[in-house]
Structure formats: C-alpha cells, structure tokens
Amino acid sequence: MLTLVKAVEILKQHQLLTSLIVGDQRHYYVPAALVTTQYEHVAYDSRQVEPQTLFFCKGATFNPRYAADAITAGASALVTEHNLVADLPNTPAVQLLVTNVQKAMAVLTREFYGNPDQALTMIGFTGTKGKTTSVYFLRHMLQAVLGPKVAQLSSLANCIDGHTFEEAHLTTPESLDLYRLLRAAVDHGMTTLVMEVSSQAYKKNRVYGLEFDYGVFLNISPDHISPIEHPDFDDYLTCKSQLIKNSRQMIISRAIPEYDYLIELADTYGTPVLSFGSQDLDADYQYLPQPHGYFDVATQTAGSPVLSGRFRVMIPGFFNYENALAALIVARHLSDDVDQLAHGLAQTVVPGRMEILTNDHGYIAVADYAHNYLSLTESFKFLKHEYPNGRLIVVIGAIGSKAQSRRQDVGRALSEYADVAMLTSEDNNGEDPNHILAEIKANLTNPTLEVHENLDRAATIKAAFELAQPGDVIFMAAKGREDFMREGDHNVPYVGDYQLASQLMREY
Ligand SMILES: CC(=O)N[C@H]1[C@@H](OP(=O)(O)OP(=O)(O)OC[C@H]2O[C@@H](n3ccc(=O)[nH]c3=O)[C@H](O)[C@@H]2O)O[C@H](CO)[C@@H](O)[C@@H]1O[C@H](C)C(=O)N[C@@H](C)C(=O)N[C@H](CCC(=O)O)C(=O)O
Numbered sequence: 001m002l003t004l005v006k007a008v009e010i011l012k013q014h015q016l017l018t019s020l021i022v023g024d025q026r027h028y029y030v031p032a033a034l035v036t037t038q039y040e041h042v043a044y045d046s047r048q049v050e051p052q053t054l055f056f057c058k059g060a061t062f063n064p065r066y067a068a069d070a071i072t073a074g075a076s077a078l079v080t081e082h083n084l085v086a087d088l089p090n091t092p093a094v095q096l097l098v099t100n101v102q103k104a105m106a107v108l109t110r111e112f113y114g115n116p117d118q119a120l121t122m123i124g125f126t127g128t129k130g131k132t133t134s135v136y137f138l139r140h141m142l143q144a145v146l147g148p149k150v151a152q153l154s155s156l157a158n159c160i161d162g163h164t165f166e167e168a169h170l171t172t173p174e175s176l177d178l179y180r181l182l183r184a185a186v187d188h189g190m191t192t193l194v195m196e197v198s199s200q201a202y203k204k205n206r207v208y209g210l211e212f213d214y215g216v217f218l219n220i221s222p223d224h225i226s227p228i229e230h231p232d233f234d235d236y237l238t239c240k241s242q243l244i245k246n247s248r249q250m251i252i253s254r255a256i257p258e259y260d261y262l263i264e265l266a267d268t269y270g271t272p273v274l275s276f277g278s279q280d281l282d283a284d285y286q287y288l289p290q291p292h293g294y295f296d297v298a299t300q301t302a303g304s305p306v307l308s309g310r311f312r313v314m315i316p317g318f319f320n321y322e323n324a325l326a327a328l329i330v331a332r333h334l335s336d337d338v339d340q341l342a343h344g345l346a347q348t349v350v351p352g353r354m355e356i357l358t359n360d361h362g363y364i365a366v367a368d369y370a371h372n373y374l375s376l377t378e379s380f381k382f383l384k385h386e387y388p389n390g391r392l393i394v395v396i397g398a399i400g401s402k403a404q405s406r407r408q409d410v411g412r413a414l415s416e417y418a419d420v421a422m423l424t425s426e427d428n429n430g431e432d433p434n435h436i437l438a439e440i441k442a443n444l445t446n447p448t449l450e451v452h453e454n455l456d457r458a459a460t461i462k463a464a465f466e467l468a469q470p471g472d473v474i475f476m477a478a479k480g481r482e483d484f485m486r487e488g489d490h491n492v493p494y495v496g497d498y499q500l501a502s503q504l505m506r507e508y
C-alpha cells in the first residue's frame with residue numbers, strides 16, 4: 001500500500017515531481033480532498049491493472065492508449081513524464097508529472113513493497129561476462145553456510161525461496177518487478193540476495209536508488225552496443241561503473257584495463273575497493289591455477305579477511321577462477337567457515353555454461369553461452385589448452401536486432417582459433433539470419449578456416465558430429481541449454497544444444 005501523500009513526499013525528496021494534475025487543475029501540494037487517497041497495486045502494463053492501481057506510463061513504445069486502458073481497468077493515478085490531459089479528457093485519475101518515470105517507478109515501488117532491500121544483505125555482480133556463473137558460485141557457497149536463505153536474480157533463473165527456480169525475462173528486472181521479488185524473498189525468510197546487475201539496469205534506472213552491500217565488477221569488453229542498448233563503449237562503461245557509486249564495498253578485477261579509472265571513481269564516491277586477479281597482477285587477492293579445476297588463493301593485503309589455500313571449481317575454463325575468486329571474496333566477508341565455502345564452491349554447476357560432454361569413442365562436445373569476443377576467445381584458449389590434438393569445430397551464429405558488434409567478434413574469434421566454423425542461426429529476433437551470417441562471414445580473415453553454413457541449428461549440430469573425428473572438440477556457442485529460439489517477439493521451441501548433444505553422444 002502507498003498513500004498519495006507519501007508518493008508525493010518521496011518524489012519531492014528525489015526532485016522528480018514537477019506537478020500534480022487533478023482534473024484540469026495543477027498543484028504541487030496534495031489537495032485536502034485527496035489526503036486519504038491510497039493505492040493498493042502498482043503496474044506498468046495496462047493489462048495488469050486492478051482497481052486502485054498506481055500506473056507508470058513508461059517505455060520507448062508507450063502509447064497514451066495504454067493509460068486510457070489502465071484507467072478503464074481501475075487505475076486511479078498515473079505517473080507520467082507527459083501531461084496526458086489532452087488524450088484523457090475528464091479523466092478521474094490523478095496525474096503525477098515527473099521528470100523521469102523510470103526513476104519515479106524505482107523509488108515509489110521500493111516504498112510500495114516496504115523497502116525490502118533493507119532486510120537483505122544485497123550483493124550485485126556486473127561485468128560483460130561471468131555474472132551468471134559468479135551468482136551461482138556465491139549462492140552455493142552462502143547456502144553451504146547459511147542454509148536455504150539465499151535468493152538469486154539471474155538471467156538464467158530467479159530463486160526467491162531458496163529452492164524454486166523460475167524463468168527470468170531480463171538479466172535485471174524492471175524496478176517494480178525487482179522490489180516485488182525482493183519483498184517475496186524477505187517474506188520467504190531469505191536473508192541474502194545475490195543478483196546480476198546489467199548495464200541496462202543502470203541505463204534504464206531499474207536499480208535507481210538501490211544500495212548494494214557488496215558490488216563486484218568482473219570485467220568489461222565492448223558489447224551491447226546497438227540502437228536499443230548503448231550508443232558506444234563509453235556509455236556502456238559509464239552505466240556499469242554506477243555500481244561503484246551504489247555499493248558499500250566494491251570488489252574489482254585488477255585485470256580490467258580501465259581499473260585506474262574505476263579506482264578514481266571509487267575514491268570520489270568514498271567506496272572502499274578490494275581487487276582480485278591472477279598471481280602476476282598487483283591485487284589484494286590473487287589466484288594461481290592448478291590442474292583439474294584447482295586453484296590456490298593468497299591474500300596480499302593486511303586487514304582484509306584472509307583467504308588462503310586450495311579451492312576447486314567444477315566448471316571448466318581459466319576465467320572461472322576469476323569468477324570463483326570474486327565470489328569467494330564476498331563469501332569470506334560474510335562467513336569465516338572457509339571449509340564450507342570451499343565445499344559449496346566445488347558443488348556448483350551452472351546449466352549451459354561450459355558443460356562438457358564426452359563418450360567412450362572419444363567425442364567431445366561443449367555446450368556454452370559464449371557470444372562475444374572476450375568469452376569466445378577465453379573459451380577457445382582454454383579448449384585448445386585442454387585438447388591440443390584435435391580440431392576445434394565451432395557451431396555458431398549471432399543474435400539478431402541487437403549487439404551488432406558480436407558479428408565482428410564471432411568472425412575475429414573464429415579466424416584466430418577455430419579449425420572449422422559451422423555457421424547457423426542463433427536468436428534471430430526478427431532479423432533475416434542470412435544477413436547476420438553474411439556479416440559474420442565478412443569478418444572471417446583466416447583462409448584456412450573450413451566454413452559450413454546451414455540455418456537449421458539442430459541439423460548443424462548433427463552435421464558437426466558427422467564431421468568430427470574422435471579427439472576433435474565440437475563447441476556449441478551462445479545457447480547453452482536454452483530450449484527456445486527467439487524469433488521476432490516470440491519464442492519458437494528448440495531442442496537445446498546440450499540436450500541434442502547428449503542424445504548424439506549416445507549415437508556416435
Ligand atoms: C531497452 C530496454 O530496456 N527495454 C526494456 C523495457 O522496454 P521499454 O521500457 O522501452 O518498454 P516497451 O517494451 O517499449 O513497452 C512500453 C510499455 O508499454 C506497456 N504496455 C504495452 C502494451 C499494452 O497493451 N499496455 C501497456 O501498458 C508495457 O508494459 C511497457 O511498460 O522494458 C520492457 C519491460 O517493461 C523490457 O521487455 C524491455 O527489454 C527489451 C525486450 C530488451 O531486450 N532489453 C535488453 C536490451 C536488456 O535489457 N538486456 C539486459 C541484459 C544485458 C546483459 O546481458 O548484460 C537485461 O538486463 O536484461
């Protein structure tokens with residue numbers, strides 16, 4: 001529940017309110033006749049409005065018709081950047097005119113749901129790659145010491161009760177959904193919440209005003225640059241960097257090229273920083289890879305909670321030592337039971353992330369989620385190191401209608417590391433897949449690379465198994481275990497890379 005008086009007070013505190021429109025009158029104070037007005041629901045989609053809803057008019061494709069629909073369904077107030085009085089003559093709904101509706105939605109829905117973040121230890125991971133994996137590492141570690149009291153919000157799945165996993169639509173939910181989920185987590189007895197914070201979350205003010213107890217910055221490389229995401233890398237970096245301003249303690253990878261800049265930001269905001277990295281970097285926490293997924297950790301800085309000794313991850317890839325160490329540092333701040341933390345870490349698997357399938361005949365297939373230059377080359381380097389004798393056969397495409405730079409990334413990474421490229425569909429998102437593949441091919445520079453092309457992804461994976469010799473590695477990029485293909489604005493069922501490869505492993 002939220003009263004109009006409280007809503008106005010909060011919007012004023014954040015300097016977001018310009019006017020209150022009641023009928024054809026403009027106000028800045030709540031008129032006496034409305035001081036008892038309260039809202040029982042909040043919504044940003046007219047199709048979800050009930051009587052006494054506070055409705056947020058937001059979105060790139062927002063149409064005043066949605067506001068009219070919301071009022072018909074019972075919305076009694078609109079939060080909007082544009083006065084809708086011309087579109088809604090004689091409307092009984094109060095309009096709260098604001099300078100930024102996304103920010104207004106964040107601060108008002110936080111209040112509506114009772115500031116649930118204050119009842120949780122909040123941990124946010126940002127980075128171009130490794131967010132999901134790190135969230136899983138940390139949740140498993142903390143559950144090993146706290147029991148089922150750790151919630152997660154991740155692009156792979158949300159879990160707000162410690163055991164049930166539900167599909168997520170965005171990496172970081174809209175603020176309204178975020179606070180609804182945090183409220184539910186608190187009501188389910190959760191004490192801690194681990195989440196992914198995408199650059200879009202800051203760009204779209206989904207986490208505006210939210211403070212994290214611990215923020216982790218894993219890495220950054222050019223990605224997510226498109227008309228619906230970021231105009232350029234500077235904007236991408238600026239958005240991600242906002243986690244520093246909004247965290248009480250930052251943990252930052254020493255390997256980030258912009259590390260010094262991030263430290264200057266942290267100094268400016270007064271946010272303490274601990275750094276992590278491989279042994280050759282000047283970091284507070286360092287790791288040294290060992291065979292079979294083991295890695296050694298040492299703490300270099302006096303005064304920081306000590307982490308030392310040998311740990312293990314079950315998910316292959318050198319980069320997972322980085323993800324694991326970042327998560328371990330947070331976990332160590334919350335618990336001194338390092339043995340249990342190590343146990344939780346070694347138990348962690350993440351569906352569709354570097355899942356390696358093998359059979360007795362020497363076939364090797366990897367279902368993974370890599371889709372930009374950083375993640376593809378890191379995965380390829382690792383596989384070349386682990387399986388030096390076979391060919392690297394890559395089943396790959398690129399996403400349609402956004403992150404256009406990935407087509408260049410795919411072309412470059414294939415040219416540098418792959419022996420065979422099997423180009424196919426990914427999530428076309430309404431774009432012509434032939435156009436996507438043409439752009440990838442335009443970036444292939446290695447004349448010895450063997451290139452095949454088939455838009456049918458399942459048929460392409462079968463063809464890769466036909467082509468492979470024992471000892472070769474079939475790397476299936478970007479879909480993991482996803483059992484759908486995104487086409488336009490809807491999903492089309494798809495068998496799943498991991499699922500299909502598991503079946504083929506039994507046949508070959
Ligand atoms: C660019 C962006 O952030 N877009 C998101 C945003 O869209 P939007 O606010 O512009 O809203 P819109 O889709 O134009 O719709 C307009 C509004 O009208 C409302 N509506 C619509 C129809 C109707 O009948 N009545 C009605 O009220 C809708 O509920 C909506 O509020 O809000 C929508 C939900 O309200 C999201 O679905 C949408 O994500 C799009 C689909 C998307 O793909 N976003 C990507 C870029 C994204 O955010 N990705 C990051 C991950 C990046 C990473 O991996 O690092 C993420 O955090 O997920």
Ligand SMILES: Nc1ncnc2c1ncn2[C@@H]1O[C@H](COP(=O)(O)OP(=O)(O)OP(=O)(O)O)[C@@H](O)[C@H]1O
Pocket residue numbers: 127128129130131132133134155171196218219319320322323352353354368369370371374375376378379
């Ligand atoms: N620290 C890392 N550095 C480089 N590549 C990584 C790292 N961690 C994971 N990867 C690669 O990126 C892929 C995606 O990992 P993950 O899902 O954890 O990242 P994410 O940040 O959640 O990605 P997305 O934003 O695409 O959902 C993995 O399957 C792996 O290939």
